[in-house]
Amino acid sequence: MDSQMIAEQLLNHGIKPSYxxxxxxxxxxxxxxxxxxxxxxxxxxxxxxxxxxxTVYNTLNLFIDAHLVTSLxxxxxxxxYEIIIHDHSHFxxxxxxxxxxxxxxxxQLLPEGFEDFQVNEVQIFLGGICPHCKK
Amino acid sequence: MDSQMIAEQLLNHGIKPSYxxxxxxxxxxxxxxxxxxxxxxxxxxxxxxxxxxxTVYNTLNLFIDAHLVTSLxxxxxxxxYEIIIHDHSHFxxxxxxxxxxxxxxxxQLLPEGFEDFQVNEVQIFLGGICPHCKK
DNA sequence: GTATCTGCAAAACATTTGCAATTCT
DNA sequence: AGAATTGCAAATGTTTTGCAGATAC
Numbered sequence: 001m002d003s004q005m006i007a008e009q010l011l012n013h014g015i016k017p018s019y020x021x022x023x024x025x026x027x028x029x030x031x032x033x034x035x036x037x038x039x040x041x042x043x044x045x046x047x048x049x050x051x052x053x054x055t056v057y058n059t060l061n062l063f064i065d066a067h068l069v070t071s072l073x074x075x076x077x078x079x080x081y082e083i084i085i086h087d088h089s090h091f092x093x094x095x096x097x098x099x100x101x102x103x104x105x106x107x108q109l110l111p112e113g114f115e116d117f118q119v120n121e122v123q124i125f126l127g128g129i130c131p132h133c134k135k
Numbered sequence: 136m137d138s139q140m141i142a143e144q145l146l147n148h149g150i151k152p153s154y155x156x157x158x159x160x161x162x163x164x165x166x167x168x169x170x171x172x173x174x175x176x177x178x179x180x181x182x183x184x185x186x187x188x189x190t191v192y193n194t195l196n197l198f199i200d201a202h203l204v205t206s207l208x209x210x211x212x213x214x215x216y217e218i219i220i221h222d223h224s225h226f227x228x229x230x231x232x233x234x235x236x237x238x239x240x241x242x243q244l245l246p247e248g249f250e251d252f253q254v255n256e257v258q259i260f261l262g263g264i265c266p267h268c269k270k
Numbered sequence: 271g272t273a274t275c276t277g278c279a280a281a282a283c284a285t286t287t288g289c290a291a292t293t294c295t
Numbered sequence: 296a297g298a299a300t301t302g303c304a305a306a307t308g309t310t311t312t313g314c315a316g317a318t319a320c
Contacts, residue, residue: 016274016275016319018274018275018276018318018319020275020276021275036309037309037310038309050276050277051276051277052276052277052278053277053310054276054277054278054310054311054312055275055276055277057309057310057311058275058276058277058311061310061311073208073209074208075206075208077284077285077308077309078308078309078310079309079310089244091252091254094255100252102244102245102246102249102252103246104243104244104246105246107242107243107244108239108242109224109237109239109242109259109261110237111237111238111239111240114237116266116269117226117235117237117261117263117264117265117266118263118264118265118269119226119261119262119263120229120262120263120264121260121261121262121263122259122260122261122262123259123260123261123262124244124257124258124259124260125256125257125258125259125260126244126252126254126256126257126258127254127255127256127257127258128252128253128254128255128256129252129253129255130252130253131251131252134251134253151294151299151300153293153294153299153300153301155300155301156300171284172284172285173284185301185302186301186302187301187302187303188284188285188302189285189286189287189301189302189303190300190301190302192284192285192286193286193300193301193302196285196286212283212284212309212310213283213284213285214284214285
């Protein structure tokens with residue numbers, strides 16, 4: 001996906017595609033690495049020396065309000081962010097700290113007697129040891 | 136469950152059952168309401184005027200280390216705590232903010248090709264509208 | 271030229287830490 | 296007395312906010 005298409009995605013969600021916004025969205029789109037604000041900032045500040053963390057925060061919150069991005073609380077003090085993609089859970093390795101996307105389908109989350117709950121959002125977090133660290 | 140049994144549970148996990156510890160554990164055990172530190176503190180300080188939030192924090196972390204309690208990040212800034220109970224997810228109503236325990240069983244979380252991940256911990260968060268608010 | 275966007279500095283929180291006072295045995 | 300526990304005050308770290316300067320159309 002090139003910058004032109006990313007700009008269109010932002011415009012489609014009512015967001016003016018300024019340069020910082022394009023770069024932050026592009027970062028999330030290309031890397032898919034569930035970054036923290038710090039990770040995004042440190043990566044982009046190399047190419048945008050005047051970038052501030054405030055702008056990263058503001059932009060991410062803008063994306064969240066526009067339902068382009070979601071934030072994850074993976075059991076630490078700081079939030080992580082990712083482009084909204086449906087039907088996958090997050091596996092965090094206790095050993096190496098890596099975060100993996102795990103797809104799922106057709107999970108029955110509401111048992112009998114709970115059908116009246118209207119589910120709009122699902123977040124599944126898994127903790128354990130990843131294949132790489134098990135060897 | 137009375138104080139005597141709670142004291143035994145703490146002792147079984149290597150925790151000396153001081154009065155604040157008993158009260159905090161009892162609160163979690165009886166209420167089952169996924170409280171924040173603030174909620175616990177404000178509830179208990181009525182009966183224990185000298186209680187401090189530091190003690191609530193310290194005690195909860197002690198319980199977590201002993202695997203008696205777990206903390207939840209339900210998408211806000213502050214953590215919530217609950218007695219460890221297996222195989223249930225948390226549903227938070229977008230409207231009233233209530234948190235519900237939803238039981239589940241035999242959910243297949245790892246699809247084909249991901250069997251090498253060793254899952255030690257599962258947290259499922261659901262957001263939406265509860266039956267009470269749908270009416 | 272006006273509205274929007276950016277970014278510095280300060281504020282606002284939740285949580286942790288250092289350490290002295292208290293409590294328990 | 297000695298060891299563990301408690302709690303105040305200060306520190307820490309993330310995220311938000313106020314506002315002035317910069318940018319875009």
